[in-house]
Amino acid sequence: MQILECKTAGIHGSRLWRDGVPEYVQLQVMHQLAVTGKQAADVAVLIGGQELQVFRIERDESLIEQLIAL
Numbered sequence: 090m091q092i093l094e095c096k097t098a099g100i101h102g103s104r105l106w107r108d109g110v111p112e113y114v115q116l117q118v119m120h121q122l123a124v125t126g127k128q129a130a131d132v133a134v135l136i137g138g139q140e141l142q143v144f145r146i147e148r149d150e151s152l153i154e155q156l157i158a159l
Contacts, residue, residue, distance in 0.1 A: 096132065110144045128147065
C-alpha cells in the first residue's frame with residue numbers, strides 16, 4: 090500500500106507550488122510517513138483545474154524527530 094496525497098490549487102494558490110511541494114504539505118506528508126512507517130509518498134496536485142503535477146517525498150528521520158518533539 091502506498092501513500093498518495095491529492096491536492097488542488099487555484100489560480101492564486103498555484104504560486105505556492107512554483108518551486109515544488111509547499112512546506113505545509115511536506116510536513117503533513119512527513120507526519121503520514123511517521124505514523125504509517127512508509128518510506129515515501131506521492132503528492133499529486135491539480136493546478137488551475139488543468140495541470141497535473143506529481144511529486145515524490147522521501148521519509149526524513151530528522152524532520153520526523155522534530156515533528157514529534159513539537
